[in-house]
Amino acid sequence: MPALNTEAVDDVVALAASVDFRGGMNSTVLPHLLADNSYASAKNMRLTKTGRLQTRPGSNSIDTNVSGSPIRKLIWFDRVGSEYLLAVADSDLHKWDGSAWVPLSGFSLTGPFSAFQLQDRTVIINGSSLVVVNSAGGVTTPSLSGSGSPAGHIATVHSNGVVRAGDPSNPESVYFSHILEETAWAANDVLTVGAEGETITALHSWDVFNLLVFKGHSTYLVVTSSAAASSGTPPSTANFQIQPVSRTVGCAAKDTVVQIGADVWWLSDQGVVSIRRLQQETQREISSAISLPIQSYIDRINWSVADKASAVFFDNQYVLAVPLDTATEPDHLLIYDTYHQTWSAYWTGLTPTSLAVSYFSDLPALHLGDSTGRLRVFVPTNEADYDNGVTTPIESEVRCKAFNFGDPVVRKRLASIEVEFQDSEASADVLLQLDGSDVETSIFAGISTGRELLSFPWDFATTGSVRFVEPGHLRRGRSLLHIGRYRETQPIIRSDENVLSLRSVVLGGFMEPMRLTT
Numbered sequence: 001m002p003a004l005n006t007e008a009v010d011d012v013v014a015l016a017a018s019v020d021f022r023g024g025m026n027s028t029v030l031p032h033l034l035a036d037n038s039y040a041s042a043k044n045m046r047l048t049k050t051g052r053l054q055t056r057p058g059s060n061s062i063d064t065n066v067s068g069s070p071i072r073k074l075i076w077f078d079r080v081g082s083e084y085l086l087a088v089a090d091s092d093l094h095k096w097d098g099s100a101w102v103p104l105s106g107f108s109l110t111g112p113f114s115a116f117q118l119q120d121r122t123v124i125i126n127g128s129s130l131v132v133v134n135s136a137g138g139v140t141t142p143s144l145s146g147s148g149s150p151a152g153h154i155a156t157v158h159s160n161g162v163v164r165a166g167d168p169s170n171p172e173s174v175y176f177s178h179i180l181e182e183t184a185w186a187a188n189d190v191l192t193v194g195a196e197g198e199t200i201t202a203l204h205s206w207d208v209f210n211l212l213v214f215k216g217h218s219t220y221l222v223v224t225s226s227a228a229a230s231s232g233t234p235p236s237t238a239n240f241q242i243q244p245v246s247r248t249v250g251c252a253a254k255d256t257v258v259q260i261g262a263d264v265w266w267l268s269d270q271g272v273v274s275i276r277r278l279q280q281e282t283q284r285e286i287s288s289a290i291s292l293p294i295q296s297y298i299d300r301i302n303w304s305v306a307d308k309a310s311a312v313f314f315d316n317q318y319v320l321a322v323p324l325d326t327a328t329e330p331d332h333l334l335i336y337d338t339y340h341q342t343w344s345a346y347w348t349g350l351t352p353t354s355l356a357v358s359y360f361s362d363l364p365a366l367h368l369g370d371s372t373g374r375l376r377v378f379v380p381t382n383e384a385d386y387d388n389g390v391t392t393p394i395e396s397e398v399r400c401k402a403f404n405f406g407d408p409v410v411r412k413r414l415a416s417i418e419v420e421f422q423d424s425e426a427s428a429d430v431l432l433q434l435d436g437s438d439v440e441t442s443i444f445a446g447i448s449t450g451r452e453l454l455s456f457p458w459d460f461a462t463t464g465s466v467r468f469v470e471p472g473h474l475r476r477g478r479s480l481l482h483i484g485r486y487r488e489t490q491p492i493i494r495s496d497e498n499v500l501s502l503r504s505v506v507l508g509g510f511m512e513p514m515r516l517t518t
Contacts, residue, residue, distance in 0.1 A: 013415055016403040017506040020051030024342025026293040031402035031436075032488045040399040040490070045500075047337050047344035052422055054501040055396045056347055059368065059376040062096065070329060071369025073255075074356035075115045077122050082135040085358050086122055087369055088115060093124075095137050096375065098360045106139035107131055114155040114254070118162065123182050125155045125164065130182060148187035150175035154254060158205035159224055161235060165213070171199035174213060174222070178234050186234040193220050193242055201307075202254035204264055212264060212275070214251035219275070221245050221284055246286045249273055252303070255310035255354070256320060260338060265290070265318055267309055271298045272320065272336070290336070294343045297334060300324040312355040314366045317344075321352035329353055329371040349394065350376070393497035396426070402436070402490035403507050411487055414480035415508035417443060419493065421474045424449035424501035430476075432483070433490040440492060441483065447476055449500060473503070485512060 016036075023038030024047065031040045037051070045053045069090035077084050085096040093107035113126040122133040128151060132140050150173070152166030162177040174191045178184040193200065193213045202214040211222040223241040249268050251257060256267040265274045271289035291298050301309075302323045309330060311320045316339045321330040333347035354369035366378045405412055419430055430444040451474055491505050 012511070013508050014405040014412070014511055015506060015508050016405045017504060018400055019504045019506075021047060021053050021502075022051040022340050022342070024293065024337065024340060024344055025346075026343075027296040028293055031399070031490050032404050032408060034401035036401065038401055040401065041397070042345040042399075043397040044347050044349065044394050045345045045396055045398060046335070047340055047342075049339060051340075052501055052503050053345075053398050054423075055394055055426070055495070055499045056345065057378045058394060059350070059378045062101075062375045062377055068373050070351075070353045070371040071373060071375065072354060073113070073115050074354045074367055074369050074375075075117065075122055076356050076358050077117055077133075077135070078359060079120055079135050083358075083360060084137070085356065085367060085375075086115070086133065087354075087375055088113070088124065089373055093131075093133070093139065095133075101375075102137060104133065104137055104139050106141065108141075112153040112166075114153060116155070116157050118157055118182055119160075119180060123155075123162065125153060125162075125182075127151050127153045127166070127168075132182070142183045144183055144185060146178075146185040146187070148175060148185040148189060150185060150190070152200075154200060154203055156203045156205055158203075158211050159209060159235070163203055163205070163211060165200040165203055168199075171197070172215075174200065174203070174211075176235050176237060184234075189234045189237050191222065191237055191240060191242065193222065194218060194244070196247075198250075202251040202257050202266070204257045204259070204266075206259070206264060207262065212245075212257075214254075214257070214266070216252070217250040217269070218247045219245040219249055219251070219286060243284075245275065245284050249286050252306045253309040254307070258311050258313050258318065260313050260318060265311070267306070267311070267320065267322070269303065269306075271295065272318075291334075291343070294334060294346075297322075297324065297332070297346060302327055305329070308353065310352070310355050312357055312366070314357050314364065319355060319366070321355060349392070395494075395496045396500045397492065397494040398500075398502055400491045400493075400505050402433070402488040404488040405507075405509055405511065407511065408487065411485045411512050412489075412509040413485050413512060414483045414489060415510060416477060416479055417491065417508075418475055418477040418504075418506040419444075419491070419502070420504040420506075421449040421476070422501050422503040423472065424474065424499060426450075426495035426498040426500040428493055428495045428500055431492040431494065432480075433492065434483070434486040435488055436490075443478055443480070444476060448474075449476075449495075450474060480507075480509075 020037050023035045044056050046056045071087050073088040075086040087094045093104045095102045109126045115124040124131040152164050154166035155164040161179050162182045164175045176189040198215040204212040209224040213220040221243045252267050263274045263276045271291035274287045309322045318336040320334045323330045324332050330352050335345045337344040351371040352368045353371050356367045358365050368376045427446045428449050431440040
């Protein structure tokens with residue numbers, strides 16, 4: 001730790017600081033044990049590539065409500081000359097073409113389902129039937145043919161065919177359709193995966209010919225045939241290999257399975273885990289829980305409805321929507337930053353029942369379907385959420401590590417605090433939690449975090465007061481000599497509107513080891 005000696009006083013000033021936040025969020029370890037570049041929590045923030053913490057993007061509500069029911073699935077359809085986003089509610093199907101919602105008639109599926117693009121169409125499968133949406137948005141409900149027509153709502157595309165599971169009567173069976181024909185199934189094209197008696201909970205087409213089969217507490221790899229089959233013919237399952245990957249780790253929610261690079265991530269009952277290749281692709285290994293740094297949030301998941309969780313990979317982030325505490329629909333987003341290889345924040349104020357990435361005009365955008373039946377899109381500006389033209393400010397907060405100046409025992413007299421902001425616009429409160437107390441001591445209240453150029457105190461319609469702020473660096477400091485003596489100090493920076501952008505926090509104090517003897 002740096003120590004400064006001044007001629008004016010006898011004591012040496014000790015300094016402690018977080019000069020960047022690339023270490024990420026860790027809510028599991030005690031705050032005073034965190035690394036200097038880590039922090040205890042970040043609410044509605046994002047970790048920039050330069051290591052700053054900045055208020056998350058806001059989101060615009062698109063058009064009117066899609067449905068009166070929660071949006072259960074968003075599916076991006078991309079075909080040359082045709083691209084759109086499908087939103088499946090509990091009993092409604094709508095198409096968003098980038099400018100308007102179009103309700104699609106002929107859809108009546110209810111209950112759990114899977115949905116995916118198969119060549120030039122979207123296929124939606126529930127336990128007893130399927131719906132096909134063509135590239136123009138036309139809806140048909142074809143019948144399943146063949147003696148091997150299966151039940152089950154868990155399905156995906158694999159090797160140009162459809163793979164299906166989740167039949168309550170055959171919980172460990174995996175069915176394979178004819179190539180490029182989601183309606184044709186052969187009786188002999190079925191595999192029994194495992195012998196635990198557990199129901200299959202998820203399927204994922206991995207690399208080359210590898211199919212991941214998940215159960216509640218186990219994971220299997222099915223190596224399918226490399227022999228190419230022609231369109232309309234069934235695959236031959238005789239030479240398929242079934243390899244157990246784990247008999248203790250399974251999948252809790254099928255829509256959380258996401259491919260990130262060469263690895264696959266998902267939510268298990270042990271937290272977020274991943275599977276990767278080892279030894280020149282001859283072995284596979286499931287990682288220990290990636291979510292250990294945020295285990296306090298994983299422990300709060302309402303596991304009775306955890307199957308409603310979903311995830312997506314967007315902008316170098318694994319975005320996981322989960323229901324916490326008593327919530328019956330997902331109400332928190334947990335953000336993992338793959339650029340910094342760390343959990344960066346949790347987001348609130350949204351009810352994300354489904355997530356999807358669109359590419360209208362080849363521009364990626366993150367969409368969120370919520371529990372009210374509304375579609376939202378995250379926007380580049382992050383000043384506020386927008387909903388029917390009414391601004392709802394984003395409440396953001398950073399709880400830093402607890403600083404003890406390298407000594408957990410000796411008491412210190414606090415000397416000063418300096419908080420540095422960069423390109424920040426918010427009014428912020430700066431508080432301290434001392435020695436782990438629940439009491440928050442106010443240091444700054446409503447300070448400007450940017451260089452204010454001009455301010456109008458009166459209201460403009462629904463936007464409130466308006467301030468013009470110059471971007472750049474701004475340091476705000478204050479003496480803490482009046483605070484008293486403490487062993488550790490945890491700064492909190494909080495804002496209830498506009499962009500908060502935090503660059504560093506520096507504390508100064510005097511060590512007082514002689515007080516141990518009194």
